[in-house]
Amino acid sequence: MALANRIIPCLDVDNGRVVKGVNFVDIKDAGDPVEIARRYNIEGADELCMLDITATHEDRNTMVQTVQAIASEVFIPLTVGGGIRTLDNIKTMLHAGADKVAINSAAVSNPEFVQQAAERFGSQCIVVAIDAKQVADNHWEIFTHGGRKETGIDAIEWAQEMERLGAGELLVTSMDRDGTKNGFDLPLMQRLSETVQIPIIASGGVGNLQHLVDGVLEGKADAVLAASIFHFGTYTIGEAKAFMADAGIEMRIE
Amino acid sequence: MTHKTIAVIDYGMGNLHSVAKALQHVAPKDRIIISSDRQQIEAADSVVLPGVGAIRDCMAGLHDTGLADVVKTVSANKPFLGICIGMQTLMNRSEENGGVPCLGIIDGDVQGFGFVTDDNGLRLKVPHMGWNNVYQREDHPIWHRIADGSRFYFVHSYFVKAQYEASVIGSADYGFPFDAVIQQDNIVATQFHPEKSAASGLQLLQNFVAWDGNQ
Numbered sequence: 001m002a003l004a005n006r007i008i009p010c011l012d013v014d015n016g017r018v019v020k021g022v023n024f025v026d027i028k029d030a031g032d033p034v035e036i037a038r039r040y041n042i043e044g045a046d047e048l049c050m051l052d053i054t055a056t057h058e059d060r061n062t063m064v065q066t067v068q069a070i071a072s073e074v075f076i077p078l079t080v081g082g083g084i085r086t087l088d089n090i091k092t093m094l095h096a097g098a099d100k101v102a103i104n105s106a107a108v109s110n111p112e113f114v115q116q117a118a119e120r121f122g123s124q125c126i127v128v129a130i131d132a133k134q135v136a137d138n139h140w141e142i143f144t145h146g147g148r149k150e151t152g153i154d155a156i157e158w159a160q161e162m163e164r165l166g167a168g169e170l171l172v173t174s175m176d177r178d179g180t181k182n183g184f185d186l187p188l189m190q191r192l193s194e195t196v197q198i199p200i201i202a203s204g205g206v207g208n209l210q211h212l213v214d215g216v217l218e219g220k221a222d223a224v225l226a227a228s229i230f231h232f233g234t235y236t237i238g239e240a241k242a243f244m245a246d247a248g249i250e251m252r253i254e
Numbered sequence: 255m256t257h258k259t260i261a262v263i264d265y266g267m268g269n270l271h272s273v274a275k276a277l278q279h280v281a282p283k284d285r286i287i288i289s290s291d292r293q294q295i296e297a298a299d300s301v302v303l304p305g306v307g308a309i310r311d312c313m314a315g316l317h318d319t320g321l322a323d324v325v326k327t328v329s330a331n332k333p334f335l336g337i338c339i340g341m342q343t344l345m346n347r348s349e350e351n352g353g354v355p356c357l358g359i360i361d362g363d364v365q366g367f368g369f370v371t372d373d374n375g376l377r378l379k380v381p382h383m384g385w386n387n388v389y390q391r392e393d394h395p396i397w398h399r400i401a402d403g404s405r406f407y408f409v410h411s412y413f414v415k416a417q418y419e420a421s422v423i424g425s426a427d428y429g430f431p432f433d434a435v436i437q438q439d440n441i442v443a444t445q446f447h448p449e450k451s452a453a454s455g456l457q458l459l460q461n462f463v464a465w466d467g468n469q
């Protein structure tokens with residue numbers, strides 16, 4: 001027995017409501033992040049991730065209340081991302097009960113922010129989210145603004161730089177695969193996982209359970225993140241864990 | 255039975271709120287306080303020392319606030335739970351940050367994982383992050399209703415090596431076995447985060463709240 005691989009369901013939250021509809025047969029309010037978090041916890045999620053996609057600054061307080069509500073009854077690690085730009089943003093989320101924050105575009109515009117955040121709060125709670133797109137064979141670059149804005153930064157070098165500055169984990173999303181249901185960008189995940197010493201969370205493209213297995217066995221990911229396959233009830237987290245365990249992957253199965 | 259007061263020591267390090275929320279969840283009728291006040295902490299029935307971050311900052315936080323002495327006092331006479339780096343501060347010394355003297359309450363030191371490999375010789379990631387099995391080495395009230403080998407959530411790059419085998423009541427494997435839970439009289443300390451370890455972690459916290467400090 002050994003350290004288990006992790007399954008992390010991810011919720012996109014807009015002004016306190018889960019978007020990209022969730023479709024469980026037995027929950028009353030499919031838009032309530034607290035009810036969905038509770039459900040994922042019961043199913044055996046190893047961690048939870050919530051991304052705040054709220055457009056306006058004023059509505060961000062709603063996210064804080066959501067985090068407080070979830071953290072009061074779901075006792076697994078909770079990562080909150082979206083709009084994390086200042087040390088105060090991080091402090092607010094940690095006080096609300098988040099365990100980690102995911103920093104994305106603020107890391108690109110100001111890499112020193114990652115270092116400041118790691119020094120202040122500890123690397124264990126600093127996840128750097130990397131959105132990467134393939135631009136040539138074996139070459140990926142960082143994109144921001146949901147994949148619309150190119151930065152010209154090499155993804156592998158960027159991952160090393162983020163590790164050096166104190167990131168505790170990397171959440172890697174392939175912009176080529178996100179939403180396609182064609183599986184993770186395995187060469188990207190593998191290159192990154194073999195380059196850095198910190199854990200890699202693979203994201204973007206999961207359409208079936210074999211994709212999760214591939215992400216671990218071929219992509220060498222330490223954790224796999226998925227949204228729609230769980231939201232729509234295509235598979236439960238329990239089914240996903242059993243499938244991965246059958247493939248020989250160490251999983252936490254209670 | 256009267257309600258207990260459980261103090262979570264606030265020495266300026268990281269996130270105490272998760273611990274307090276989890277304690278409140280398992281002990282809804284008890285009073286959970288997050289405190290840096292000596293009198294409040296010394297008056298509590300049980301005390302929790304959490305912590306995240308690096309050892310130098312943690313020890314500096316304990317010394318600067320005067321709470322190092324409070325920890326020594328309360329850990330000598332009431333149920334006391336150290337979590338993660340809160341466990342590591344109890345030892346003699348840590349090799350993190352170039353070597354930092356710790357509180358010396360339990361004999362042993364804190365070492366880094368460094369370069370560790372799995373059974374196939376593949377390099378393991380550091381930090382050791384995620385859910386790992388914890389094997390119960392000795393009976394202890396903290397294990398009440400927790401199955402041997404249950405998984406708990408870890409995040410750490412350094413681990414405790416207790417000087418005496420008798421201190422170790424739980425171990426985990428990451429390239430090699432390391433001390434996951436140690437005890438001494440009324441003290442128990444976990445390298446993992448019970449407050450983030452779902453049902454098993456909540457059971458452990460509930461066991462701690464119910465514990466009178468006797469073995």
